[in-house]
């Protein structure tokens with residue numbers, strides 16, 4: 096009934112805007128013979144049923160990347176991430192032609208994994224394209240540190256596109272390099288950081304870039320992200336890999352690539368990491 100009233104109200108408003116006096120009267124008995132509303136009902140496909148997780152616990156269809164017990168889903172790549180575009184290109188060429196790995200050497204303790212400074216980045220054994228990713232991280236209290244040196248790590252989608260991990264609670268740095276920034280490309284919409292010593296979360300929706308057969312870009316990568324449940328990236332379009340030096344540009348790469356976590360020399364902790372392929 097409410098819908099019918101809303102319809103009548105809308106029709107009335109439309110007509111009064113056009114200066115007419117009569118309100119359209121819908122003949123529901125007549126409409127009931129043909130049921131025109133059925134045309135706009137979409138019944139197929141039926142969305143797959145998923146049991147939602149409690150709080151940040153993984154939903155039933157998630158791929159678990161870290162549940163607090165071991166690094167079985169991860170290994171250490173021979174090289175990690177590129178700091179400059181020519182560096183990115185050389186790493187990509189290696190990754191796609193001659194990949195080699197050793198065991199991930201980060202510490203697992205008390206349900207979390209801890210960056211082992213100097214032991215290098217770790218990367219998922221599985222490759223991913225478009226994903227929903229949940230990851231929790233903690234910047235340990237470390238009063239001597241500041242700026243980019245205070246609990247720096249990073250989540251690199253496809254090993255190339257970094258959402259920055261950093262203590263950005265009362266710790267100044269460049270906006271497009273603070274926590275939640277798509278590094279050097281998009282600052283977060285707001286700073287939703289919790290103080291160091293507290294667990295924080297990222298929930299990320301990432302759409303991988305698409306490339307044409309000749310290697311040119313068909314569609315840029317986009318990212319939507321929530322930091323502690325707050326929207327910080329709203330369908331932000333990336334200009335290419337996130338690099339430390341110089342301007343980014345796209346280099347064609349496989350449809351699926353591993354997710355990489357950065358060793359930036361700080362004892363950042365991670366836990367409860369899961370992903371859903373989109």
Ligand code: MG
Nearest residue numbers: 247248249260
């Ligand atoms: Mg970083």
